[in-house]
Amino acid sequence: MKQVHGITRECFERDVVPAYEPVVMRGAVGHWPLVAQGRAGLEPCLQYLLGFDGGQPVDAVLAKPEPTRAFSYRPGLDGFNFMRDKRPFGALFEQLWRYSHFPEPPSLAVQSALVSEALPGLAQTNALPLLDTAVPPRIWIGNRATVPAHFDDSHNIACVAAGRRRFTLLPPQCAPLLYLGPPDHAPTPAPMSIVPDLHRADPAQFPLVSEALARAVVAELEPGDAIYIPPLWFHQVEALAPHLNILMNYWWRPLAAPGRPDDLHLAALRLAMLALRHLPDGEREGWQALFGHYVFGARGEGLAHIPPAQRHLFGAIDAERDAALRRELIGMLTQT
Structure with a gap:
């Protein structure tokens, strides 16, 4: 995957977005206080986040510690392999801390919580200079887990603040090779592959995956790194650190017409x-x-x-x- 260092907003807008290919931006958010706290360890980082806790319950998902650790479909596609509920950040952080003492804990994650509502003030203290401040960040917090290959219809910058994440990206032309589930029946609002982990796919059950992976680009991100994912590019995202992984991401689209979002x-x-x-x-x-x-x-x-x-x-x-x-x-x- 293409990588750049010392990215500026001018370079991002001039060179990265128009190319319509994923780019890793090393150290793009290395200045964030949240990154420093993430490097300090699970407890200092969670204490830092609690200082911004607005008390609003957030969506959390919990799955058994299966080998792929993927938030995915059940084998018969008649449902999903995780439970979803709402809980305060304090309760979730306490559960993450307890799970850090388990040899093989369940996979637990808050996914796509709007930072301005869940952790007010965090975005201002940890700003992304590549975008307008009007683009609202979302936060993803959890232990080791995988989100199977899916696509979004928005531009996306994902910033690793704690732990490590591996991104596997494939162009939209790989859709026929990825065994996609129905667009109106997916674990998330985004259409998703039924293959829990492309890198562990059974070749007898999913023979086309090897052809897809031949066209994939893969990168592992450390704290402070960011990645640009163009609209419609499929991406499988693996949170690799055993106890704590934090990602802040930014979705945006240009206006389709004056005053009307690009949303159709x-x-x-x-x-x-x-x-x-x-x-x-x-x-x-x-x-x-x-x-x-x-x-x-x-x-x-x-x-x-x-x-x-x-x-x-x-x-x-x-x-x-x-x-x-x-x-x-x-x-x-x-x-x-």
Whole structure:
């Protein structure tokens, strides 16, 4: 995986994001007080975080200490292999401390807690200079565990504050090789592979995984390191330290139209699956060709035959037209 040292915001915006490939940014958050506390050990780090505890319960997941330690599907895909509940940070930290004395503890983690609500003030004390302060960080705290390969539709910077994490990243073109579960039935909001750990996949059960891994890039991050993950890149994330791993990450997208978030991607994917699923193969191939043109192909010289002012949905969309199109689509979807 590509690596850079001494990254600046100018370099990140000019060189990293436009390249659409993952990049490890060594030492990008090495200045964080949280990183210093993480290096000091489990107890000093948890005490430091308790100083920011706002008292709000957070989502926690707990799984048995299986070999892969993955928060994943049950074998029959009829559910998931972990329990989920809400608990205060103080209770979770006490449980992590107790588990640190077990030779093989269960996997326990807080996942994607909004820092401004759960630990107010922590983000201001541990700021990421590569992004605007308006981008809200989320925090992931736990012991050793794996999140199977999945994708997000947002840009992502993930910063390791304590412990170690191994990232295995694969381009979106690897989707047919990853044995993806249904997009509306996954352990997290992100569509996910049913393979708990790509590096331990049974070749008899998942023979295509080896082909996917041949296209993968892998990096191990230490405290203070960060990684940029482009939208739609699959990533398996392993928290490697036995007792404490902390990650802060930042998801963001540009505005799709003035005042409107860029938020329709997964909804469009599900709607297309619902709308086209019943069609015969020939017609589905026809729609595939039309999607290739209307959604992905028609741009630049391909639109030269249409005056710029008359391109409508092919062209720029202002906030008023965006809102009108949304109302039109809502009307189409609610027709009985």
